[in-house]
Amino acid sequence: xxxxxxxxDKIRPHFYKxxxxxxxxxxxxxxxxxxxxxxxxxxxxSHIRDAIDMKRTMVYVIIxxxxxLLVGIWNTGYQYYQAVGIEPAIWxxxxxxxxxxLPIIIVSYLSGLATEFLFAVIHDKEVNEGFLVTGMLxxxxxxxxxxxxxxxxxxxxxxxxxxxxFGGTGMNIVNPALLSRAFILFGYPAYLSGEVYTYTRLxxxxxxxxxxxxxxxxxxxxxxxxxxxxxxxxxxLGNMPGVIGETSFAAIMLGGLFxxxxxxxxxxxxxxxFAGGIFMAGLFNIIALNEYMMIPVHQxxxxxxxxxxxxxxATDPVTASQTPHGKYIYGFLIGVLTILIRVVNPGxxxxxxxxxxxxxxxxxxxxxxxxxxNIKRRMKRLRKAQINVKEKKx
Amino acid sequence: MSENINNNKEPLFSYKxxxxxxxxxxxxxxxxxxxxxxxxxxxxxxQLKPSLVLAISVVAVMGLANVIISLxxxxxxxxxxxxxxxxxxxxxxxxxxxxxxxxxxxxxRQLSIFVGLxxxxxxxxxxxxxxxxxxxxxxxxxxxxGNAAGYGAILxxxxxxRELFGAGxxxxxxxxxxxxxxxxxxxxxxxxxxxxxxITVGVIIWIHRSRDKELIDAS
Numbered sequence: 001x002x003x004x005x006x007x008x009d010k011i012r013p014h015f016y017k018x019x020x021x022x023x024x025x026x027x028x029x030x031x032x033x034x035x036x037x038x039x040x041x042x043x044x045x046s047h048i049r050d051a052i053d054m055k056r057t058m059v060y061v062i063i064x065x066x067x068x069l070l071v072g073i074w075n076t077g078y079q080y081y082q083a084v085g086i087e088p089a090i091w092x093x094x095x096x097x098x099x100x101x102l103p104i105i106i107v108s109y110l111s112g113l114a115t116e117f118l119f120a121v122i123h124d125k126e127v128n129e130g131f132l133v134t135g136m137l138x139x140x141x142x143x144x145x146x147x148x149x150x151x152x153x154x155x156x157x158x159x160x161x162x163x164x165x166f167g168g169t170g171m172n173i174v175n176p177a178l179l180s181r182a183f184i185l186f187g188y189p190a191y192l193s194g195e196v197y198t199y200t201r202l203x204x205x206x207x208x209x210x211x212x213x214x215x216x217x218x219x220x221x222x223x224x225x226x227x228x229x230x231x232x233x234x235x236x237l238g239n240m241p242g243v244i245g246e247t248s249f250a251a252i253m254l255g256g257l258f259x260x261x262x263x264x265x266x267x268x269x270x271x272x273x274f275a276g277g278i279f280m281a282g283l284f285n286i287i288a289l290n291e292y293m294m295i296p297v298h299q300x301x302x303x304x305x306x307x308x309x310x311x312x313x314a315t316d317p318v319t320a321s322q323t324p325h326g327k328y329i330y331g332f333l334i335g336v337l338t339i340l341i342r343v344v345n346p347g348x349x350x351x352x353x354x355x356x357x358x359x360x361x362x363x364x365x366x367x368x369x370x371x372x373x374n375i376k377r378r379m380k381r382l383r384k385a386q387i388n389v390k391e392k393k394x
Numbered sequence: 395m396s397e398n399i400n401n402n403k404e405p406l407f408s409y410k411x412x413x414x415x416x417x418x419x420x421x422x423x424x425x426x427x428x429x430x431x432x433x434x435x436x437x438x439x440x441q442l443k444p445s446l447v448l449a450i451s452v453v454a455v456m457g458l459a460n461v462i463i464s465l466x467x468x469x470x471x472x473x474x475x476x477x478x479x480x481x482x483x484x485x486x487x488x489x490x491x492x493x494x495x496x497x498x499x500x501x502x503r504q505l506s507i508f509v510g511l512x513x514x515x516x517x518x519x520x521x522x523x524x525x526x527x528x529x530x531x532x533x534x535x536x537x538x539x540g541n542a543a544g545y546g547a548i549l550x551x552x553x554x555x556r557e558l559f560g561a562g563x564x565x566x567x568x569x570x571x572x573x574x575x576x577x578x579x580x581x582x583x584x585x586x587x588x589x590x591x592x593i594t595v596g597v598i599i600w601i602h603r604s605r606d607k608e609l610i611d612a613s
Contacts, residue, residue: 188580
């Protein structure tokens with residue numbers, strides 16, 4: 001550690017304002033504060049310091065993302081070997097999935113961070129940590145077969161249009177990771193729907209199993225092939241085709257538990273999203289006009305990216321509602337909209353992304369009315385107290 | 395903008411008149427600065443060709459309408475001026491529409507209702523109200539042409555971006571070479587959808603204001 005510190009102390013002056021690399025000092029700071037306490041010290045008054053700053057918070061989310069990522073890596077390989085009819089060893093699946101997913105992760109981080117650093121250097125502000133999480137989230141909500149250049153283009157678009165023009169991390173209206181996915185879904189729909197979830201560029205000597213179809217369970221349901229669904233247990237573990245991070249309910253819950261215990265994600269939102277989903281699915285069960293409406297409630301929660309959206313996407317502290325009551329409304333409506341889009345809209349099999357993006361836009365409105373209602377309630381209380389005082393006076 | 399220009403000896407292209415023509419294209423652009431006429435920008439800019447036709451139509455309608463209203467300005471009763479203006483614009487738009495239907499039927503069908511909707515284009519009414527009613531014919535003509543050109547410039551810019559990335563073509567001629575497609579390039583379907591027009595206009599406004607710091611309002 002001492003060695004590193006010495007080297008760092010020697011290089012640092014070059015990045016001061018006016019020094020040779022002064023222009024890039026924001027980029028230097030970004031890496032510097034990863035390892036060391038920021039140089040800035042408070043000068044006035046007393047401040048309470050917490051060990052957790054934004055970088056540490058982001059790292060917690062990354063830790064919470066590890067279980068779905070691991071299952072995703074395994075599942076990507078496993079689905080491939082299923083498609084060619086081989087029963088692989090666990091490490092074989094992992095190795096195969098790793099070879100596919102590692103480039104996506106690298107491209108995702110490179111493209112997004114390059115854009116962030118560019119804006120930070122141009123505008124001379126601190127590099128925001130937000131993309132640490134966004135970069136990983138983007139990977140987890142894309143299929144393993146997505147072309148790498150699309151990931152790069154989508155990330156650049158999402159960082160600029162979704163975040164930087166509003167003022168960077170903490171100012172964005174919609175979730176950048178979801179915006180990135182939306183860009184690919186609407187821009188290149190063929191790469192994000194249908195049978196793209198399993199890698200099918202076959203290796204030498206491998207052959208597709210007869211009648212293999214790599215569509216997700218959600219598409220199966222949308223086509224009305226209920227009998228082809230994987231068993232509930234498989235869906236719970238994550239053994240089904242789907243985007244990298246969404247398949248395993250169990251792994252997502254593990255990450256969600258970690259987030260809830262550390263207090264990084266709002267438990268209110270997670271619970272109310274599930275409540276909304278259960279409510280809407282139950283409502284459809286009662287209406288029961290077609291087969292899709294009759295799916296059992298618990299399957300709705302296992303299918304698609306419902307759990308992933310609820311735990312990692314809806315709880316993004318920047319784009320969610322800020323008020324405690326608002327969080328309940330916000331989460332509940334996400335759950336309701338997700339199931340509604342899923343069942344009623346034939347265009348898109350999955351509805352989580354669209355539901356969350358939509359509620360992101362409405363979150364400030366919800367907050368506004370929650371705050372107004374609170375003000376009204378307290379004003380009423382005040383008037384009541386004033387009347388009481390007046391009556392007592394004489 | 396609405397000051398009287400009553401110097402009779404003024405040359406046709408005096409500094410003032412040139413400004414009337416060039417200001418709306420840059421500093422006082424009806425779309426990027428005044429944010430008028432956004433609706434048609436969102437709707438017709440999927441391809442360059444219809445946008446070009448619409449831009450030319452708007453230039454024709456706006457120039458002529460400004461001249462006619464300017465000539466009539468002393469005889470129009472104040473209370474019914476809006477109706478008179480609308481009648482003039484509507485007659486001009488009908489003429490344009492008929493010409494398009496006669497000579498460019500395909501484009502006319504693509505533009506469908508948006509030729510008729512030139513009548514309600516906020517920029518035209520705005521210029522008639524704000525300029526032609528108080529100024530002579532020649533400055534009014536320049537003002538009309540200038541504003542329509544400012545509108546058309548943005549229209550064409552947005553359409554070029556959308557057609558290039560959405561379909562890989564410009565004026566229906568393929569621009570992006572085949573080899574790109576062979577190595578995996580894809581046209582972006584999002585650019586065909588209306589939201590991208592809004593984002594493109596936003597980016598143009600962004601570029602415009604970052605080049606000219608005067609335009610940034612702090613509010």
